[in-house]
Amino acid sequence: MKYKGVIFDLDGTLVNSLEDIADAMNKVLINLNYPTHSYESYQYFIGSGLRNLVSKSLSETHNHEQHIDKCYQLMIEEYTNNCTRKTKTYEGIALLLDHLISNNIKLSVFSNKSDELTKKITADLFPDIFENVVGLRIEELKKPNPSEALAICESLGLKTEEIIFVGDSGIDMQTAVNADMLAVGVSWGYRPEEELIAAGAKYVINHPLDLIKIIQPSDEAVLTQK
Known part of the structure; x- marks a missing residue:
């Protein structure tokens, strides 16, 4: 894989x-x-x-x-x-995470939200799912600076080309490109598809389970390559 x-x-x-x-x-x-x-x-x-x-x-x-x-x-x-009063996971995310874990895919979170809040929300909504949860600790290190993403990569013991970076904004795609990771945009977030493509998205997926086909091309999933 x-x-x-x-x-x-x-x-x-x-x-x-x-x-x-x-x-x-x-x-x-x-x-x-x-x-x-x-x-x-x-x-x-x-x-x-x-x-x-x-x-x-x-x-x-x-x-x-x-x-x-x-x-x-x-x-x-x-x-x-x-911070978790109305916040909820997107439909299909739980199924995706279960599938990735069952296939021994290492999972992490990197957000430009403050580190404390990133950890709080992730712990409340995704207990014991992610190996690394990193939020904004130093202003100069926020996305699209790839430093934190590269540190996560090192902590996982993986090469950058073995990691997919998934996000909903141009900043996320720029971070992936800067870190030499596969940039995958999601269409259900806060930014238009055009922004994702312009910022370097290799794929834009329309449902969380579409990520599976990128990781395991033999699986049935629908996605659009850009």
């Missing part, structure tokens, strides 16, 4: 966390008497870390570093207390 490991993005790939993230940020905005945003708008705020999401949520008038820091802390407090 060519591929022996999979690194998953979290938000928009394994779980739909959009509403919890948006609700937390909107509550902060309401308390400050600032305009709120729709769930659709937050789809395009997610992906570069929660601090960047806070910055994108604030108007230009209030978008200075000190105020961003204050709002970020308020958002983190609110979100930490409610």
